[in-house]
Amino acid sequence: IFAAVEMAPRDPILGLNEAFNADSRSTKVNLGVGVYFDDNGKIPLLGAVRSAEKTRLEAAPPRGYQPIEGPVAYNSAVQNLLFGADSAIIRDGRVVTAQALGGTGALRIGGDLIKRIVPGATVYISDPSWENHRALFEAAGFPVDTYPYYDPATRGANAEAMIAKLNTLPAGSVIVLHACCHNPTGADLTEAQWAEVVKACASRGLIPFLDMAYQGFADGIEPDAVAVNLFAASGLSFFVSSSFSKSFSLYGERVGALSIVTQTKDESARVLSQLKRVIRTNYSNPPIHGGAIVSAVLSTPTLRAEWEAELAGMRDRIRAMRTGLVDKLASRNIDQDFSFVIKQRGMFSYTGLTAAQVERMKDEFGIYAVGTGRICLAALNTKNLDYVADAIAAVVKG
Numbered sequence: 001i002f003a004a005v006e007m008a009p010r011d012p013i014l015g016l017n018e019a020f021n022a023d024s025r026s027t028k029v030n031l032g033v034g035v036y037f038d039d040n041g042k043i044p045l046l047g048a049v050r051s052a053e054k055t056r057l058e059a060a061p062p063r064g065y066q067p068i069e070g071p072v073a074y075n076s077a078v079q080n081l082l083f084g085a086d087s088a089i090i091r092d093g094r095v096v097t098a099q100a101l102g103g104t105g106a107l108r109i110g111g112d113l114i115k116r117i118v119p120g121a122t123v124y125i126s127d128p129s130w131e132n133h134r135a136l137f138e139a140a141g142f143p144v145d146t147y148p149y150y151d152p153a154t155r156g157a158n159a160e161a162m163i164a165k166l167n168t169l170p171a172g173s174v175i176v177l178h179a180c181c182h183n184p185t186g187a188d189l190t191e192a193q194w195a196e197v198v199k200a201c202a203s204r205g206l207i208p209f210l211d212m213a214y215q216g217f218a219d220g221i222e223p224d225a226v227a228v229n230l231f232a233a234s235g236l237s238f239f240v241s242s243s244f245s246k247s248f249s250l251y252g253e254r255v256g257a258l259s260i261v262t263q264t265k266d267e268s269a270r271v272l273s274q275l276k277r278v279i280r281t282n283y284s285n286p287p288i289h290g291g292a293i294v295s296a297v298l299s300t301p302t303l304r305a306e307w308e309a310e311l312a313g314m315r316d317r318i319r320a321m322r323t324g325l326v327d328k329l330a331s332r333n334i335d336q337d338f339s340f341v342i343k344q345r346g347m348f349s350y351t352g353l354t355a356a357q358v359e360r361m362k363d364e365f366g367i368y369a370v371g372t373g374r375i376c377l378a379a380l381n382t383k384n385l386d387y388v389a390d391a392i393a394a395v396v397k398g
């Protein structure tokens with residue numbers, strides 16, 4: 001059966017973890033995967049999560065099957081976080097939410113559903129985008145193309161080029177948008193530019209699919225929902241995949257959600273019925289633990305306040321690492337100005353390091369980054385900052 005099976009390439013992001021784990025150097029640093037580490041280099045277990053877990057363990061609840069789309073309490077907590085508790089689209093029954101296996105799982109069930117509804121669509125992702133966007137929409141059976149996004153000259157988003165492209169696309173095209181903390185570039189659109197994107201989606205009849213994996217990592221929970229809220233106010237139908245991997249530090253629990261905004265309550269019921277078929281034939285229904293913890297934290301005022309403070313702490317530490325890296329590099333006597341790193345948002349910096357420079361960082365220093373030059377600032381800490389700055393300085397000096 002397997003004689004002709006070829007070796008598949010390593011995943012460009014998670015594959016780095018495998019190589020990193022196999023590296024025996026004690027000074028190694030993993031700036032590859034988008035995971036938040038604390039100043040001691042550990043993935044934190046948040047205090048709010050710990051409290052909710054303790055309560056749950058004591059209650060010793062049974063482990064029956066969940067509803068196919070996940071529990072109402074979880075799905076409603078997700079909606080409130082994305083759209084605001086007083087949102088008109090929630091009140092009008094225009095939002096359908098299903099718990100999903102992380103943000104990736106949400107994108108995939110969304111992709112599978114769209115394939116059933118608009119089988120001939122092409123999916124457009126930003127250039128560049130998270131590596132897995134292309135792979136998973138191709139796996140769902142779509143041709144995947146790109147729209148222009150990043151301008152290396154300004155190190156920012158080129159909204160004009162992006163919107164010009166959107167305005168040429170055929171109706172029914174799926175547009176994958178990074179709602180905040182663009183991965184990999186860290187370059188986000190302004191509110192005014194988002195309004196233009198919404199307008200283009202409306203006038204062309206596009207299918208917006210917002211990927212919201214980093215809510216709370218740019219400016220805060222509400223401000224980071226600016227794009228989602230503009231779409232919600234537009235009257236359009238759209239998709240949102242969201243994730244608690246980062247914001248709750250629950251990566252391996254695979255806690256995310258797919259939310260679909262429809263035109264009417266009746267449409268919602270029909271869309272949910274189809275989404276349930278997609279889920280049932282994939283993994284049947286979602287696991288309990290992570291979602292139960294998230295909904296307990298979000299619906300218990302003291303735990304929610306604790307979580308918001310912990311999320312702000314992660315956000316602030318990443319910002320401090322951005323400034324720290326820029327300062328350290330400035331003192332290393334190199335020609336290149338890295339001050340743009342301070343302006344980028346979220347966990348990542350698109351450093352402009354070439355694939356060859358990234359390779360040298362790995363070979364000579366045991367520092368792992370994505371081949372595109374993306375580094376995860378949330379893996380920097382006060383102990384490895386000098387070492388990383390030395391390595392970057394060494395490879396850019398040539």
Ligand code: LMR
Nearest residue numbers: 013014032033034130183
């Ligand atoms: C990343 O981009 O590193 C994260 O979103 C983790 C992943 O699944 O790739």
